């Protein structure tokens with residue numbers, strides 16, 4: 001399954017109660033049905049909302065995704081969730097290696113790789129997140145850091161049709177700050193080359209980190225940017241739909 005570009009994916013993080021099934025999920029499906037755009041629209045709500053969200057999204061064309069998974073298919077892993085469980089709940093994609101999990105929960109590149117392999121085995125598409133810290137950015141180490149993360153996190157047997165990479169500078173997440181457009185374009189060019197060297201040329205590469213309605217069109221217009229991963233702004237239907245519409249080059 002190759003996902004049509006641009007990919008506009010919402011990462012709800014630890015936000016969302018049942019009430020949001022109406023105010024966010026159904027409202028988004030309604031907007032999408034009224035004014036469909038080219039590309040792929042997807043949301044990654046918390047685990048508790050996946051099954052009811054799938055029911056609301058049925059037939060809408062909007063993808064559902066998980067925010068992580070365990071590397072094993074099943075077993076004695078209290079509190080964890082497997083890729084097969086996410087598939088069973090109706091997910092088609094899984095975010096992996098988000099910096100909040102790498103930093104907060106100690107996920108390593110090897111963990112992300114194992115989870116990505118489990119995701120592929122379950123028939124889902126991994127969205128592998130990579131990004132540098134502010135110190136690394138200031139020290140000019142961004143490309144080295146990203147290169148190592150790509151080499152260490154990509155699943156064996158990766159195939160560009162079933163893989164997405166998201167570049168999220170850690171210092172841009174939730175801060176309202178972003179790299180310059182020139183910096184984003186250069187980093188995406190580098191990631192594209194590195195993915196080609198790894199045999200997965202053409203893998204969609206998303207940008208994430210403070211994507212908002214007012215910067216989405218400029219970011220999405222950059223060469224090498226195949227979509228965006230949106231945190232805070234994905235929790236507001238108008239903002240998220242405006243970002244989606246920006247990807248299609250049309251105003252919402």
Ligand code: PGA
Pocket residue numbers: 011168172173174175208209210211229230231232233
């Ligand atoms: P943000 O988050 O859009 O709120 O900066 C992006 C992310 O963490 O995926």
